[in-house]
Amino acid sequence: MNLRAPKGTRDVLPEEAAMRRKLESIFADICGRYGFGEIRTPTFEHTEVFVRGVGGSSDIVRKEMYTFLDKGDRSITLRPEGTAAVVRAFVEQGMASWPSPVKLWYNMNMFRYERMQKGRYREHNQIGCEIFGSESPMADAELIGLLDTFFRELGIKETELHINSIGCPICRVDYEKALRDYFRPYLDEMCDDCTERFEKNPLRMLDCKVIKCQEIAVEAPAPLDALCDDCRDHFDAVTSYLEALDIPYCVNLRLVRGLDYYTRTVFEFVSPNVGTQGSICGGGRYDGLIAELGGADIPGVGFALGIERLLLELEAQGVLPDTDNPPSLYIASFESTAAEALKLAQTLIRQGFSVATDVIGKSLRAQMKAADKLGVTYIVVLGDFELEQGIVNVRRLSDGEEQSCALTELGDFLESAVGAD
Numbered sequence: 189m190n191l192r193a194p195k196g197t198r199d200v201l202p203e204e205a206a207m208r209r210k211l212e213s214i215f216a217d218i219c220g221r222y223g224f225g226e227i228r229t230p231t232f233e234h235t236e237v238f239v240r241g242v243g244g245s246s247d248i249v250r251k252e253m254y255t256f257l258d259k260g261d262r263s264i265t266l267r268p269e270g271t272a273a274v275v276r277a278f279v280e281q282g283m284a285s286w287p288s289p290v291k292l293w294y295n296m297n298m299f300r301y302e303r304m305q306k307g308r309y310r311e312h313n314q315i316g317c318e319i320f321g322s323e324s325p326m327a328d329a330e331l332i333g334l335l336d337t338f339f340r341e342l343g344i345k346e347t348e349l350h351i352n353s354i355g356c357p358i359c360r361v362d363y364e365k366a367l368r369d370y371f372r373p374y375l376d377e378m379c380d381d382c383t384e385r386f387e388k389n390p391l392r393m394l395d396c397k398v399i400k401c402q403e404i405a406v407e408a409p410a411p412l413d414a415l416c417d418d419c420r421d422h423f424d425a426v427t428s429y430l431e432a433l434d435i436p437y438c439v440n441l442r443l444v445r446g447l448d449y450y451t452r453t454v455f456e457f458v459s460p461n462v463g464t465q466g467s468i469c470g471g472g473r474y475d476g477l478i479a480e481l482g483g484a485d486i487p488g489v490g491f492a493l494g495i496e497r498l499l500l501e502l503e504a505q506g507v508l509p510d511t512d513n514p515p516s517l518y519i520a521s522f523e524s525t526a527a528e529a530l531k532l533a534q535t536l537i538r539q540g541f542s543v544a545t546d547v548i549g550k551s552l553r554a555q556m557k558a559a560d561k562l563g564v565t566y567i568v569v570l571g572d573f574e575l576e577q578g579i580v581n582v583r584r585l586s587d588g589e590e591q592s593c594a595l596t597e598l599g600d601f602l603e604s605a606v607g608a609d
C-alpha cells in the first residue's frame with residue numbers, strides 16, 4: 189500500500205505548526221484588543237450559502253467548489269471562503285439584535301478545487317475579520333488598521349495597500365453599461381472567461397490575468413470615475429481616515445476582487461514576493477450580502493488572509509517567527525531511578541517549566557546525546573547517590589559550569605535561571 193495525502197493537501201509538521209500557532213495567536217490577540225469575538229462555523233454548508241441567484245457568476249462559485257450530495261440527497265459544499273458562512277451564521281443566530289456593530293474574527297480551513305500553484309492548496313487556512321452593522325467608512329479604516337497592526341507585529345515591511353471603490357448597485361448599473369460598451373468591440377480578442385464575464389459581471393474583466401485581456405482593459409473606464417456622489421464621499425472618507433491613521437495606500441483603479449458580493453471599498457495588501465498574484469490579503473465591503481442571505485438590510489465589511497501565503501511572505505522577508513523553544517532541563521536517570529526522574533520532571537512541568545526526561549530506557553551516554561540534540565539549557569543526572577543525598581549537580585550545557593542544588597529547590601533554581609515558560 190502506498191498511501192499519500194490527496195493532491196492539494198499537506199501535512200503541517202511541528203516546526204511549521206509552531207510558527208502557525210504563533211502567528212495565529214498574535215492575530216487572535218490583536219483581534220481581541222480591537223474588540224472582535226471569535227466565530228467558528230461548520231466545515232460544510234448548504235450549497236446555497238455560496239451560490240446565490242445573481243451571485244452565481246464568481247469564479248470560485250463556477251468551478252472551484254467541493255460540492256456533493258450527502259446521503260440525504262442535500263447539496264453540500266465544503267466552505268470555500270469565510271464571509272458567506274459567517275453571514276449565514278449572523279442571520280441564523282439573530283446577531284442583528286446584538287449591540288451594533290457586531291465584530292467577528294475567524295481562523296478556519298477552506299476548500300477550493302484549484303490548479304496547483306505556489307502557496308495555493310485545495311485545503312488551506314484563512315484568518316479573517318468581519319464588521320456587521322456599520323456603513324461608515326470608519327469601519328473600513330479600522331479593519332485596514334487592524335491588518336496594518338498585524339503586519340507590524342509580524343515584522344512585515346514590504347507590503348503595499350491597494351484600495352479602490354467599485355460603487356453600489358445604483359452607480360453599478362451605468363458603470364457596467366459603460367464597461368460593456370467599451371469591451372464589446374474587443375470581445376473576439378479576449379479570453380473565454382472574459383467572454384462569460386461580459387454578461388454576468390463585466391467588472392471582473394478589469395482584473396483578468398491574461399496579458400492580452402489586461403492590455404485591452406488598460407483604457408477601460410475606471411470604477412472610481414463612475415461613482416455616484418454617496419459612493420465618492422464614502423471612498424474619500426475611507427482614504428482620509430487612512431491618512432489619519434498614518435497608513436500609506438495607493439489607489440488601484442483595476443482592483444475589483446474576485447467575489448462579486450463586494451460593494452464600494454475593495455482592498456488588497458500586495459507584496460512583491462508572493463507567487464503569481466502578489467496579493468497576501470484582500471477584503472472589502474459587502475453591503476447587500478446579509479439581505480441576500482435572508483437577513484435584514486445590514487451593511488458589512490471584512491477581509492481574509494491565507495495563512496500559507498502569509499508564511500511564504502514571512503519567509504521571503506526573512507521574518508518567520510522564532511519558535512525554537514528547547515526544554516530548560518534534561519533529567520538523565522538510570523533504571524533504578526527512572527520512576528523518580530519521571531516524577532521530578534512531572535513536578536517541574538506542573539510548576540510551569542519545560543523539562544525533558546528519557547522515556548525509552550536509553551543508556552546514560554545516549555541520554556546525554558539526546559539532551560544535547562534537544563538543545564536544553566541544563567542537565568542533571570539523577571542516580572541513587574543523588575536521590576539519597578537529595579542533591580544534584582546542575583550542569584549548564586553552554587559552558588559546562590556546574591553547581592549543586594537540592595532536589596526540592598530545583599524549581600526555584602530554574603525560576604531564577606530561565607524563568608517559567
Ligand SMILES: [Zn+2]
Pocket residue numbers: 355356357358359360415416417418419420
Ligand atoms: Zn454608488
Ligand SMILES: [Zn+2]
Pocket residue numbers: 378379380381382396397398401
Ligand atoms: Zn480575460
